[in-house]
Amino acid sequence: MPALNFIKEMAPKVELGLKEPDHPDAKRQTIRALRKDGRNPRPGQSLCLYTGIRKLGEAACKDVEQISIEENNGIYNVVVRVHFLSILETKKLALADGFNSSVDFYRFFRKTHGLPFYGLLIKW
Numbered sequence: 001m002p003a004l005n006f007i008k009e010m011a012p013k014v015e016l017g018l019k020e021p022d023h024p025d026a027k028r029q030t031i032r033a034l035r036k037d038g039r040n041p042r043p044g045q046s047l048c049l050y051t052g053i054r055k056l057g058e059a060a061c062k063d064v065e066q067i068s069i070e071e072n073n074g075i076y077n078v079v080v081r082v083h084f085l086s087i088l089e090t091k092k093l094a095l096a097d098g099f100n101s102s103v104d105f106y107r108f109f110r111k112t113h114g115l116p117f118y119g120l121l122i123k124w
Contacts, residue, residue, distance in 0.1 A: 002041040002061075003048040004030055004122070011051035013098045017124075018049070018057040027098040029123040031067055033113060040064065041122050049124075059124035069109050070116040076106050080121055093121075 006014055010027060017026035034040060041047060041061045049056040068079045078085040078093065085093060087102070094105035109117050 001046045001048055001058075002039070003050060004032070004041075005050045005052070006030070006056070008051050010098045011054075011056060014049055014051075014056050018059060027096070029096055029121060031097060031109075031119055031121050033117070033119045040120055047122070047124055061122060061124055063121075063123040065121045065123075066118075067121040068116060068118045069106070071106070071110070076102075 013025055013027035016023050017028040020026055021028055032040075041064055043061050043063055045061045047059050047061050049059060065081050068077075070077045070079075076090070078090045080093075090105075091102045094102045097105065099105040099108065109115060113119075
């Protein structure tokens with residue numbers, strides 16, 4: 001059972017997503033780097049959701065898609081599977097992932113992972 005750990009700022013949104021999945025502030029997805037051991041989450045698996053050592057809950061993995069986030073001369077491109085996201089689609093993705101805006105989303109990935117970023121969009 002894959003475990004996903006969230007920063008404390010995201011924990012309330014994850015918990016809300018477990019209790020009220022349709023709430024507009026609910027977090028029902030995460031974007032992660034590929035695991036070095038290759039044991040990435042797969043649809044149908046149970047996911048254990050944590051913040052630090054506190055278990056937030058469990059959820060069934062519904063979907064896993066490849067994602068890339070790139071920057072070229074101040075222009076950002078987000079690709080899910082083979083689809084380039086529009087500005088509106090990127091904003092929806094950022095909000096669904098718990099960020100307040102696309103700008104916050106891009107800043108987080110640039111600072112935390114560096115760009116370009118290649119990973120997985122995991123939904124539960």
